[in-house]
Amino acid sequence: MNKGTKLAMGFATITLLLAGCGKATSSTSSSKSSSAELSGKVTAVGSTALQPLAAKAGANFTSKHSKVNLTVQGGGSGTGLSQVQSGAVSLGDSDIFAEEKKGIDASKLTDHKVAVVGMGPVVNKDSGVKNLKMSQLKQIFTGKITNWKMVGGKDQKIVIINRAQGSGTRATFENAVLKGATAVKSQEQDSNGAVQKIVATTPGAVSYLAFSYYTNKLQAVSVDNVAPTDNNVENNKWKIWSYEHMYTKGTPNATTAAFLKYMTSKDVQNSLVKDMGYISIHDMQVTKDAKGVVTSK
Incomplete structure (x- = not known):
């Protein structure tokens, strides 16, 4: 092997090593970014029908995100809607649509359906x-x-x-x-x-x-x-049912948004929701609007 060939191989080896280091650095950076810890306070107030599910899901969520302080309280749907509208809480839990509650401006709230009861x-x-x-x-x-x-x-x-x-x-x-x-x-x-x-x-x-x-x-x-x-x-043969709503005032912050995403995830919908006596939003064969009109999917 001549000197030129040896030098070429040497440069090739260095180039591969540098490329490998670059990939490792990129991978490490990506991993750090994807695993960035959530933090902050999330307070959910309202429906006592939703309260057991929200509390259990909240406990599971904070066990994975130890820097999040998540509190779930009852008080009724009316309280939840009025509290979230005023900005006093992160989430207003409700069994009814915001449009159904007198004194609530539904246009200022964002509806997140997390279960059916x-x-x-x-x-x-x-x-x-x-x-x-x-x-x-x-x-x-x-x-x-x-x-x-x-x-x-x-x-x-x-x-x-x-x-x-x-x-x-x-x-x-x-x-x-x-x-x-x-x-x-x-x-x-x-x-x-x-x-x-x-x-x-x-x-x-x-x-x-x-x-x-x-x-x-x-x-x-x-x-x-x-x-x-x-x-x-x-299938709506049983007529007395409602969605379980978690309302936010506009777009939620990152931590609240992550909890809402968790609430509609398979981990919650396919196990926790059903185990606790609720119905997954994904299992419904019909939809219902704020006026009570039921339509087949």
Whole structure:
């Protein structure tokens, strides 16, 4: 091998080494960029129907992003919408569209649908009722039917437990069942959790809950012989359901946006959502708009 050939090979080796170093540097830089740590505070307030899912997903999210401080609180959909509109919180959690809430300017908010929740009537287990017609359900909550024996149950006074005004769960139930009629005056509770406990322990009690709050201590009631199941919500055979919305005021910051992306990811939609009694937005066979109009996909 002559001197020229040796020099050429030497230069070729140096060039390859430099190229390799360049790739390693580029790869390292890219890795650092892609793994840049999220940080900051995210506060979600509102729907108690969405609260368990948001809290669990939030805990999982912060376990992966330790510099993020994520807080989830209830208070009802009305509170969530008003708080996010005022800029007091990052996310306003709601069971209803912003357009449905008086005093909310929906044009200033951005809707992020993260799940679907079925809702339905529940009664104390001793009432003797497992199915009601939609018309009977309406008559119960408007005070026209006052004893369970009037609908085939026990001779027992009906005790209505309602959610407070501003509750998205209440709005969803009344839109589907009362259709503009006025609910009879009754005791009101601020959360799904409170309703769950009171109905389970109060003879004759009736209310409504998100599916995610159903337990074997309550009797879930079918309506028009349609069972309250996820499948029946997905095809709209079960009429009492809503989206779970997370509203932001305009475009969210990077940390809030990352959490919203996580909420609609396969990790959450295919496991956590279903495990906790919600329905994935990807499984719905229909869509519903702010006016309640349902359309097949």
